[in-house]
Amino acid sequence: MSLDVQKKLLLLFFLAVIFLYSFNRIGGSDIFYHLKTGEIIWETKHVPQYDLFSYSALGARWITHEWLAELIFYGVYALGGFWALLACVALLSAAAHYFLLKTALLKGADIHVAVLVFLAVGFVGFRFWNARPQVFAFLALALLLYFLEQYQSSRQKKYLAFSVGAVWLWANMNASVILGLSVFGVYAAAALLKKKKERGFARYLIAGFLAAAVLSLFNPNAYRAHAYYLEILPVIQMLNIVEWRSIVEFWSGFDIKIVIAVMIGAAVFLAYRLGIKKQSRDLIWLVLALGASWMPFISVRHRSFWALMISVPLAWQLSLLFKDFIIQHLRVLGRVTFAVLAVLFFYRLAHLPASYVKTESLPIYPKEAAEFVVQSGLKGPLFNLYDSGGYLIWRLWPHEKVFIDGRSEVYAGDPVRDYLAIKNNASSAAHLIDEQYGIRYFLVPYHRTIRTRFDALVASLLKRDWRIVWWDDVYVIVVRNDEINRKVIEQYGLTYVSPFAQPEQIGAEHAGAAVEELLKLLERSPNSKVIEAYAKDVLKLYGVGHLRPDK
Numbered sequence: 001m002s003l004d005v006q007k008k009l010l011l012l013f014f015l016a017v018i019f020l021y022s023f024n025r026i027g028g029s030d031i032f033y034h035l036k037t038g039e040i041i042w043e044t045k046h047v048p049q050y051d052l053f054s055y056s057a058l059g060a061r062w063i064t065h066e067w068l069a070e071l072i073f074y075g076v077y078a079l080g081g082f083w084a085l086l087a088c089v090a091l092l093s094a095a096a097h098y099f100l101l102k103t104a105l106l107k108g109a110d111i112h113v114a115v116l117v118f119l120a121v122g123f124v125g126f127r128f129w130n131a132r133p134q135v136f137a138f139l140a141l142a143l144l145l146y147f148l149e150q151y152q153s154s155r156q157k158k159y160l161a162f163s164v165g166a167v168w169l170w171a172n173m174n175a176s177v178i179l180g181l182s183v184f185g186v187y188a189a190a191a192l193l194k195k196k197k198e199r200g201f202a203r204y205l206i207a208g209f210l211a212a213a214v215l216s217l218f219n220p221n222a223y224r225a226h227a228y229y230l231e232i233l234p235v236i237q238m239l240n241i242v243e244w245r246s247i248v249e250f251w252s253g254f255d256i257k258i259v260i261a262v263m264i265g266a267a268v269f270l271a272y273r274l275g276i277k278k279q280s281r282d283l284i285w286l287v288l289a290l291g292a293s294w295m296p297f298i299s300v301r302h303r304s305f306w307a308l309m310i311s312v313p314l315a316w317q318l319s320l321l322f323k324d325f326i327i328q329h330l331r332v333l334g335r336v337t338f339a340v341l342a343v344l345f346f347y348r349l350a351h352l353p354a355s356y357v358k359t360e361s362l363p364i365y366p367k368e369a370a371e372f373v374v375q376s377g378l379k380g381p382l383f384n385l386y387d388s389g390g391y392l393i394w395r396l397w398p399h400e401k402v403f404i405d406g407r408s409e410v411y412a413g414d415p416v417r418d419y420l421a422i423k424n425n426a427s428s429a430a431h432l433i434d435e436q437y438g439i440r441y442f443l444v445p446y447h448r449t450i451r452t453r454f455d456a457l458v459a460s461l462l463k464r465d466w467r468i469v470w471w472d473d474v475y476v477i478v479v480r481n482d483e484i485n486r487k488v489i490e491q492y493g494l495t496y497v498s499p500f501a502q503p504e505q506i507g508a509e510h511a512g513a514a515v516e517e518l519l520k521l522l523e524r525s526p527n528s529k530v531i532e533a534y535a536k537d538v539l540k541l542y543g544v545g546h547l548r549p550d551k
Contacts, residue, residue: 006334007111013341014115015094020348022093022129023086029365029387030406031131032394034066038074041067047220053393055381055401056415056437063409065175065225069133085131093129096142100312103146106153107316110326112337114315121314124259125307133174140170141308144180148187155201160208164215171216175228179305181216183288184209190284232408235416239386243301250300266310267293273317280320285313368525369443369475370395376488383422383442425457441479446499458500467493472525503537511542
């Protein structure tokens, strides 16, 4: 087998492994409002710029900086459902890693070293390849680096034009375009240091950067897409959103200690190779590598950008450092690389969870609770949590609007303050619930790991004669006891059982009625482990009835 054929097979095998490790289940509720937004854009041929999903901030300015990604995601979903959506993300990852690998090879990396480095570093960022618009930013970054390096080496103006186009696409896919402009700016600034005979090249590169900066404003939100982080900063600080916290805040985790050690080690190695050592000095990649190394310390979510940006210089510099060794042991290195790929490939195939495709029925989404809202005819306004808003938009809008969801900029000011006051059962909660918003029902999570966060809130509602009408393994629905909800309460209301009360509190005189309520709950949620365990405890304690007719 020729060396060229071996390299092509290695590349295909590498991309297959990247695809598999980027085939991740949906990890948050936001994708659902992204899908709904894409659907609205497709149907109306218009990009909404003011909130239409909530009642707490209806009409507030909405920076739809991800409109093009949302439209693409909706199209993919409409054609193939969640299977296609997950595959689309994995393909985007494979494409991004392909262009980054090409960039590393262009800089002089050995393909075997590059593949091994990309895989090792990739495990820091693979989990971020899920169905969120930021994955298009990852691809845009890879394209931008490849096109700029191609222009640097070939001086072909088409690559400069492609670089400008990559920034424009980025600006319409995700607000992180400011990173793309920063990368382009580093190349443009470095061009100013070129010798006189290369001033023509420098002028074109600077002109390309200016064109990219101007074209990046050609998006539905103009400059506000670039300032998006400043728009959401007050809200993410108030809500203490985990993914926006610095990586050092997670220091207690052993895996984070390893990641930080790797980041610091890579930064020190590259600072020496790209900045201090004259023979391998490259100021552009020195700035890019150090900048990428700093990003996770701003926000842990930027580990993904770090993994992508650091792979290129790391593979290239390690290849130069061990050049003689690589030449002498090329055949062995090739076998080792194929063996590593084979192990990773078959391991991932064996461990791909079957539930990845059934993403909308994962426990973190209130699928069954939302179905109950539709079937029972419950009428809002409803109160929901930040994490579930996206799914509720997908399932209930336009018939129901949410209190809050993942679009942080929409809820700045009073809406987020009121949300926290209600959620935390503050002294003003009753006024906000009854007078300010007229909330008619709460859809809040119930789970052993988070239950205590809402015990006080639900207890205060139950003391005011609100009633629980839905209970599954994750969510409860508590409704206002009034004439509007009377039919729902009569049909579904729980009087004797509750996830917030122990079986001992039922009392022997109510045990039979409690079992009847539990049987009705199990008819509605036949797979509920929590309710079944609760019912068994009631039977064990009081010895009445039967858990299920067939038992």
